[in-house]
Amino acid sequence: MIEVSGLTKRFRDRTAVLDLSFSIGRGEVVGLLGPNGAGKTTTLRLLTGYLPATSGTVRVAGFDVFEEPRQARRHIGYLPEVPPLYDAMTVRRQLRFAAELKGLGRALLPAEVDRVAGLTGVTEVLDRLTSNLSKGFRQRVGIAQALVGDPDVLVLDEPTVGLDPIQIREVRDLVRTLGGRHTVILSSHLLPEVAMTCSKVLVLNAGRLVDFDTLDGLIARHLPGRKVTLDDIAFLEEIFGKLVTPA
Amino acid sequence: MRTTLAILRKELSVYFTTPVAWVVLVVVAFFSAQVFAGSLDGFRLLTTRAGEIPGGAALLDRVNLTDAVVARLFGSVGLFLVVTTPFLSMRLVAEERRTGTFELLMTAPIRPVEIVAGKYLASLVVLAAALLLVALFPAFLSVAGRGAQGGGAIEWPTVAAGLLGLFLLGAAALAVGLAFSALAGTPVVAALLSLLVLLGLWLAGLFTVGAGGAARNLAAGLSASEHLAPFLQGRIALPDVLYYLSLCALGLFVAERAVEGRRWA
16 A cells, blocks of 8 residues: 655755655554654655655555655545644634545535544534644544545554543544554654554664564564563563664 | 635635734725825815816816826725735745645645645635725715716726726735745745835836936836836736736746745755
């Protein structure tokens, strides 16, 4: 569903992402893990075509995001780091606008707004202004907005940042339910989050891909001989430490 | 096309749910009313005194309400447009960049030209609303001034030409403003830069005074006010229309490039 090859992004004086290659199959939920400044947001922006690559290609649902941006973007739902909401709009108007941008016909709009609002639990705030929402609701409206048009691929940049523990759990549960129907790639620097929601983990450090495997695979390779349950998330911290600060 | 309309509707709802459009409409209406009342008073004085001086009646044959009141009003409205349009155009792109909603637009399956077109058309709607208010003044005169001494009639073709000129001026100003909104980092910077450029173009006419030859022609050619004057006298000339249309085209071209280029930063 997502195929990345040789992806490199240089800004004027620094290389943010260097020679990334990976592919993600349909219905997988993949965590993009890395310390701050590792290039997570840049990578996601490249995947959505918001930033052009210096070199390399990204194909989403078979379309090159740089060569055929409009076709590719029809298959992508994107939640940026800061949920892109218009202060002067109600949640309903916001979701409707997002659906219109996706090219949905007018007749389909009300039903689609209700559908994504139901999925993300924002039905009760549909008629409130987005500027009056709590951070948790803003985040959920952002996710609802990404779900509009039922895209194959969801790109979520730090979906739980700034939320309280209960909200974090709600968003996690939501993301888990999205897998299967959608291919999800989400970034995080929170290890428990990735351990609990993702089937595979991409580890990024200083713009390079340092590992890409299932959780079981990571455990088998980095903590050989150790018996770890997925409920005990400390193991991931240990692996993460090994990967991003090699001795 | 459908997405352009979606952006147009969204921008209009932002214009009218925030104070921006209302403030611009009120400012234009208020200052127009001042100028209108002043010009009308001047005209009244002229007509009452005309009879007292030799040859006054002949003078009255050569002025009427359209020239003495409406053209003067429209000339001032030109300046109001130059001053207020930067506030209509300033947030169109810059605000989206500031708040991060730009990322929503630029990752949607739409082209930059559709974004620019939707935003520009929305600002033209507000401009048209402002000019509709301004058109109420001659409409009022044509009713109240019927049978006034010395040619009370409103010459509607002249008024229409004037409104067309003002619309072209406003459209050019909004295109320039949109370009700055797409280039600048914040709405305030966008407004200041477009105000600077537009006032420069408006006042370029001043440099025709006392200048000669090529310098005069250049100043007159660049001046937004010089190109408006023929419209106010009822003359629609191709060079003047082309002047404003090329400003529109230039502004929109730069805006589209800048929006597209935002992703290449």
